[in-house]
Amino acid sequence: MDGSLRIGRLFGIPIELHFTFLLVIPLFAWIIGTQIELTLSLLGMVFGVEIDPTLVLNGVMPYLLGAVVSLGLFAGVLLHEIAHSLVALRWGMRINAITLYLFGGVSQMEESTPDPKIELPMALVGPLTSLALGLICIGLVYVVDGAIVDRPLAGPLVFILAYLGLLNVILFAFNLLPAFPMDGGRVLRAFLARRMPLPRATRIAASVGKGFAVLFGVLGLIALNPILVIIAFFIYIGASQESTAIHYTFLLKDVTLGQIMSREVMTVDPSTPIHVVLDQMYATKHLGFPVVERGALIGMVTLDDLHRTNPIDRDALIVRDVMTRGALSLPPEAPVVDALRVMSEQNIGRVPIVREGDLLGIVTRTDIMKVIELREL
Numbered sequence: 001m002d003g004s005l006r007i008g009r010l011f012g013i014p015i016e017l018h019f020t021f022l023l024v025i026p027l028f029a030w031i032i033g034t035q036i037e038l039t040l041s042l043l044g045m046v047f048g049v050e051i052d053p054t055l056v057l058n059g060v061m062p063y064l065l066g067a068v069v070s071l072g073l074f075a076g077v078l079l080h081e082i083a084h085s086l087v088a089l090r091w092g093m094r095i096n097a098i099t100l101y102l103f104g105g106v107s108q109m110e111e112s113t114p115d116p117k118i119e120l121p122m123a124l125v126g127p128l129t130s131l132a133l134g135l136i137c138i139g140l141v142y143v144v145d146g147a148i149v150d151r152p153l154a155g156p157l158v159f160i161l162a163y164l165g166l167l168n169v170i171l172f173a174f175n176l177l178p179a180f181p182m183d184g185g186r187v188l189r190a191f192l193a194r195r196m197p198l199p200r201a202t203r204i205a206a207s208v209g210k211g212f213a214v215l216f217g218v219l220g221l222i223a224l225n226p227i228l229v230i231i232a233f234f235i236y237i238g239a240s241q242e243s244t245a246i247h248y249t250f251l252l253k254d255v256t257l258g259q260i261m262s263r264e265v266m267t268v269d270p271s272t273p274i275h276v277v278l279d280q281m282y283a284t285k286h287l288g289f290p291v292v293e294r295g296a297l298i299g300m301v302t303l304d305d306l307h308r309t310n311p312i313d314r315d316a317l318i319v320r321d322v323m324t325r326g327a328l329s330l331p332p333e334a335p336v337v338d339a340l341r342v343m344s345e346q347n348i349g350r351v352p353i354v355r356e357g358d359l360l361g362i363v364t365r366t367d368i369m370k371v372i373e374l375r376e377l
């Protein structure tokens, strides 16, 4: 949960707000508020309706409407993500959380290698949800415009609906660009994957994504549009990450943790003093040890745990006081990719390998990176 605030659950999926998202809401409200006159005439032109400006331009109303529109936009982004997640759940995939970031949402899926048959409907349903929301808002523009006789009162409502209608249609079109990490990139990969192996399909889709990123970046620089440059940057990073992740997944295919784990594990007892653990870290250069009590793994003690202690108290503390209890472990049959995923999700450097409570070995992030290097040969 790095920098994210959990606000609740929908359909059993935790919904989180990233701090960049909390910054962007007031920023959007302000931008929309300052440009309201221009937007008003633009929206009127696009939809062919006359929006009464009396109330809309009155006092703090532009910023209030800006806040409503930006909240509405992100409610739309959330619905878009929920649509992706519901399709994924239906296919038996697990969703860890939906996080709303600066530029939209991300559904964190447990599965790292997508099945093209599932990926296609899953990728398409998000943009289609945005399109449906946009069309509903646009439909309501005309309903409200015709139904409310008091023109000044109808002004703000028509403005909000028209703005959200347009934004959701733009969201639909933008997300369908055939560029990773956007939904259109996934659609493209799913199509390519019917004719070629997934890594190659991913590589091509990622290259197309990088091409779009460069194009956006150049356009952004020419037009002096910082938002376009930032979007270009995010697309480029996203496309690279996706292709690396798939590359690793394929290199590590059919390698199990049992095959690569270190069997000689240095463990510590819960009653070991902290300074002894620290000496052990200096001597072995291992920055984490499984804690074993009467033969059973009960937790892990890492350098991070020691960091959290007050240096003055350190002499009086033992492992039991600072260790992480019930630390995560994996069975030796588990694929190496699982360990890699767990490590990056939980931000940990090592995973103990355990069968029926017996500690068999340990696998570190460095071990996995070495295996990747060997397999790349």
Ligand SMILES: [Zn+2]
Binding pocket: 080, 081, 084, 126, 127, 175, 183
């Ligand atoms: Zn999407």
